[in-house]
Amino acid sequence: MNKNNTTIPKADLVIVGGGIFGCAIAYYFSRNNPDKKVILLERNELNNAATSRAAALMTMVRSKRSYIPLTIETFKVAKEMERELGETLDFKNSGMLHVAASDAKVKALEELMQIAKEYNQEAYYISPEEARKKVPWLKTDEALKIGFVPNEAYCDPYMLGTFFARCAKRQGAEIRLGVEALGLLGEGDKIVGVKTSEGNIHTECVIDAAGVWAPILANEAGVGLPMAPVRSQYWITERSELFPVDSPMVLLPDAQAYARPEGGSLLFGIRESNSVVESPKKVPRDISDFVFSDDDGMNDLIENGEKLARFFPGFYDIGIKYYVAGFSGYTPDSQLVLGEIPGVKGLLIASGCCGAGISVAGGVGLGMAELAAGRINPFDYSEFSVKRFGEIDSFSNDWLERCAAARSNKVSG
Structure with a gap:
């Protein structure tokens, strides 16, 4: 970890990654904490990787009960954002x-x-x-x-991610495009900031929502992220x-x-x-x-x-x-990777979408934003624990193959 003390303005929360998870977290945090500063970092364009390429089946009724409340929240917030922006997301409620x-x-x-x-x-x-x-x-x-x-419905995933970002910006969130997170700043067992391509940002909390690149940033904190x-x-x-x-x-x-x-x-x-x-x-x-x-x-x-x-x-x-x-x-169990990391303060993880990232984005955004603000998570994230597989090497061939097998055996949408 870099301990360079050269800083740019401090933030209460820094989100790394401008996919739908990052944009949703920025939306809820800025909405529920109007007196706090949130910065979202995206090195390319918002929602341009996994989000924009998703099939975007908004499946509420599924065998994984843990996903259902998260998806219900997505449907709820979609309507709220449509009212706020005076535009439609054009969800296709086809069943x-x-x-x-x-x-x-x-x-x-x-x-x-x-x-x-x-x-x-x-x-x-x-x-x-x-x-x-x-x-x-x-x-x-x-x-x-x-x-x-x-x-049940499906949607335009890029549009949904963009609605989160637009509403977040209206609420005061700062979105920095073309800025890359290069590493984490640490003091003892606490993460205190992010080293970026434009300097260091000190913050109370960092959320790693960097999509398939999330294990690289987590590795900076000595954490093996259980996804591939x-x-x-x-x-x-x-x-x-x-x-x-x-x-x-x-x-x-x-x-x-x-x-x-x-x-x-x-x-x-x-x-x-x-x-x-x-x-x-x-x-x-x-x-x-x-x-x-x-x-x-x-x-x-x-x-x-x-x-x-x-x-x-x-x-x-x-x-x-x-x-x-x-x-x-x-992930090997096709469950999300969300929440705190035992033994590491100031760093939260929002990752492991397992092909359901669009549908659960609302519940991920709200739950992670509340954790970042130090409040009680309204959702049960117990099945999404970062450490549920113990210590793993995110980059080993054995681990990568375990994760690939989870998708090969998947039978849902």
């Missing part, structure tokens, strides 16, 4: 179909429907005929049970009458696939058997410089397409127009 085609997935769906009841979320079963009317491309012959959750950059990828088809713009999203756990409308096309993702993973130290600072696939994921489509074709017979006939890939921070 979600859950198609179970095996006994194991039927059991999982039944558990999911029970979870929906626990959280007072509308959810019910529909017939294969009803499902086909809602989703013309869907083949339901193998479906044993189909659940429908009507209030794992490739997420999806494809967008040509336009077709098979894909009405108002049709529901679809989860196909038996095919390890998801799909949603995209302006008259279909956006879909399939889990490959060996997910691509990279060391945080080798991910370029500008994500667009990384080659995610030499063939736009065609080999992965060939390998896994048969599973999707069981439910989407037109899969082999429809043209593919776009390929989108990016890195998400995955």
